[in-house]
Amino acid sequence: MSTSLTGTTALITGASGGIGAATALSLAAQGASVALVARRKDRLDDLAARIRATGGTVLAIEADIVDRLQATAAVEQTIAAFGGLDTLVNNAGIMLLGRVSLIEPGPVATELFTHIRPEILEASREAFANATLLHAEDIADTITYVVSRPARVVMSEVLVRPDGSQW
Numbered sequence: 380m381s382t383s384l385t386g387t388t389a390l391i392t393g394a395s396g397g398i399g400a401a402t403a404l405s406l407a408a409q410g411a412s413v414a415l416v417a418r419r420k421d422r423l424d425d426l427a428a429r430i431r432a433t434g435g436t437v438l439a440i441e442a443d444i445v446d447r448l449q450a451t452a453a454v455e456q457t458i459a460a461f462g463g464l465d466t467l468v469n470n471a472g473i474m475l476l477g478r479v480s481l482i483e484p485g486p487v488a489t490e491l492f493t494h495i496r497p498e499i500l501e502a503s504r505e506a507f508a509n510a511t512l513l514h515a516e517d518i519a520d521t522i523t524y525v526v527s528r529p530a531r532v533v534m535s536e537v538l539v540r541p542d543g544s545q546w
C-alpha cells in the first residue's frame with residue numbers, strides 16, 4: 380500500500396522514547412524508511428522490531444548526538460542504508476528552561492532579497508504585496524528590548540509584522 384511518505388526517508392534523533400519514538404512510529408506508518416538515533420540501543424532495537432513487524436523499513440543507530448562525529452556518522456549511515464535523507468526530526472534533548480527567546484521577523488528591507496532564488500522572491504512578493512517592509516533597526520530594537528527585560532521577565536516568542544501584512 381502506498382502512503383503519503385512512501386519512498387521517503389527520515390532520521391529521528393531521540394527516538395528511544397517520548398516524542399521521538401512516537402514520531403518514528405507515525406512516520407513509518409506513513410511509509411517512510413526511518414533511522415532511529417539515540418544512546419540507549421536496547422530501546423531503539425525494541426522500537427525497530429515493532430516497526431519491522433508492521434512491514435516498515437528501519438535502522439537503529441546508537442549515537443550520542445552531542446558528539447559531532449557520532450552525529451555526522453549517524454547521518455552518513457542513514458544515507459548509505461536508504462540512499463538519501465528527506466526529513467530530519469532533530470528532537471533529541473532535554474528541556475533546558477532558560478532565557479531563550481524566539482524572535483520571528485516578517486519581511487525586512489535588507490540585502491536578503493538579492494540573495495534568494497527568483498521563484499521564492501516571486502512568492503514572497505505575492506504574500507507581502509500590500510505590506511510595508513520592516514527596517515533592520517525594527518528587529519534590532521526588538522532584540523534589544525527582549526534581552527534587556529528585568530531578570531523576572533522572559534519573553535519567549537515575539538512575532539514582528541509590518542503594518543498591512545495579511546499573515
Ligand SMILES: NC(=O)c1ccc[n+]([C@@H]2O[C@H](COP(=O)([O-])OP(=O)(O)OC[C@H]3O[C@@H](n4cnc5c(N)ncnc54)[C@H](OP(=O)(O)O)[C@@H]3O)[C@@H](O)[C@H]2O)c1
Nearest residue numbers: 393394395396397398417418419443444470471472473474
Ligand atoms: N515533554 C515536554 O513537555 C516537551 C515540551 C516541549 C519540548 N520538548 C522537547 O521535545 C524533545 C523530546 O522530548 P521528550 O519529552 O520526548 O523527551 P524524552 O522522553 O526525555 O526523550 C528524549 C530523547 O532524547 C534522547 N537523547 C537525549 N540526549 C541525547 C543525546 N545526547 N544523543 C542522542 N539522543 C539523546 C533520549 O534518548 P537516549 O537517552 O536513549 O539517548 C530520548 O530518546 C526534547 O528536545 C524536548 O526538549 C518536550
